[in-house]
Amino acid sequence: MIAQLVVDAQVLKNIIQDPRFYKLLPCLVNASERLRAVPATKGGCGRCQKRRLAAENPVLTDVRNCIMRLDEAGRNEFKRLLNTQRVVITAGQHGALASVAF
Numbered sequence: 450m451i452a453q454l455v456v457d458a459q460v461l462k463n464i465i466q467d468p469r470f471y472k473l474l475p476c477l478v479n480a481s482e483r484l485r486a487v488p489a490t491k492g493g494c495g496r497c498q499k500r501r502l503a504a505e506n507p508v509l510t511d512v513r514n515c516i517m518r519l520d521e522a523g524r525n526e527f528k529r530l531l532n533t534q535r536v537v538i539t540a541g542q543h544g545a546l547a548s549v550a551f
């Protein structure tokens with residue numbers, strides 16, 4: 450088990466695609482469908498990147514919100530699944546905005 454995991458956009462995307470979390474966070478099922486609908490533009494020009502992020506960000510925001518709504522038991526289960534003692538959930542692409550820890 451690790452001491453702390455920073456749940457940034459990339460970790461969120463991994464969680465969204467991991468069915469182990471779906472029972473705890475049913476909102477992930479819908480989120481994974483919405484993410485799949487975002488055209489994959491690995492690399493691509495700045496405009497493509499921006500369009501992709503604009504499509505992804507609302508999905509990630511919804512998932513952050515449903516993680517934050519977990520009760521204490523849910524938060525403990527979330528940390529157990531992530532094998533960490535503490536999580537820090539960052540908002541914004543580089544964690545520059547507000548973050549929540551539990």
Ligand SMILES: [Zn+2]
Pocket residue numbers: 493494495496497498
């Ligand atoms: Zn482009």
